[in-house]
Amino acid sequence: MKKAFFALAVSAVLAFGGDVVVFAAANTTYAFSKLIKKFNQTNPDTKISLSLGASGGLTTQIQNGAPADIFMAADMGFTQKVYDAGFAVTSPVIYAQGALAIFSIRDVRLDENLSELVGLKSISIANPTTAPYGKASIEALKNANLFEKVEKNIVYTQKISETLSQALSAADVGFIAGSALFDEKMAKYKLGKNYVFVNPALYTPIDQGIVLLKRAENNAEARAFYDFILSDNAKAIFREFGYNTPK
Structure with a gap:
């Protein structure tokens, strides 16, 4: 008992x-x-x-x-x-x-319709199979008719937080969760210069x-x-x- x-x-x-x-x-x-x-x-x-x-x-x-x-x-x-x-x-x-954004610390022009990504050497994107933000990133590129032009330059990460790390170090640009931009450590980066929000018409909510x-x-x-x-x-x-x- x-x-x-x-x-x-x-x-x-x-x-x-x-x-x-x-x-x-x-x-x-x-x-x-x-x-x-x-x-x-x-x-x-x-x-x-x-x-x-x-x-x-x-x-x-x-x-x-x-x-x-x-x-x-x-x-x-x-x-x-x-x-x-x-x-x-x-x-x-x-x-x-969630909102999707692109981020860079390089001397890269950014626009919400992604056209400036053509010609970049490395674009960081989360694995679209396991990370929904990665899936949205690929969808946005395809809807902008850019995926085939940049596919060879995509570097995949396991999760969305790693794309920001890549963009802060090795990658020319990273597709990131918009929420990351509201972290206190990101306050020094500027809209239009370091990041833009991806046109929401390019991906499923x-x-x-x-x-x-x-x-x-x-x-x-x-x-x-x-x-x-x-x-x-x-x-x-x-x-x-x-x-x-x-x-």
Whole structure:
């Protein structure tokens, strides 16, 4: 009987122990510290453990049994895949809509329709198979009738945050998440000179989706953070970092 009681106690700690594991798309990196700070104002005892990466890679980890409570992907497709496979207890909901930008520290002319990319030696783009911002980047190039002209000069990274690192070091230009431009470290870079937002008519809107995962079905704190991400308070923070948010 004591062993059974102990097992139940351990289960309760695991479910309500104050540690919520969030798997989130790399583009949310810059907004997350403020999101967690705001959430902890009303939930001070809840620890948010954050794992950031490409949405495709995070999807694979979840389907392979990774211990996550919430999944915030860079597009709805990956959250739908997780939900359809039975790993989520809520259907996908849009929490934010991302913007695509191009960034450079070189003496490169930039324009929203991407025509100035022709002739550059290296263009950094996130893997379009696993990173929705990479998929949007390729779509934009194709819709601008430029993909075949620049394809040989594309350097692929595993996730969207790495394209910024490349553009700050070796690459001539990088397709980045617009949210990265709102990080304090990026304040010295100027619109029109170092970056422009890609014409949104060139790519499908990046609807970013969230689901509550099966592991957190009875976890009140995970549910609280899930609800917070969809709240007006969180939407205001996402807008501060360049996202559009659903009404």
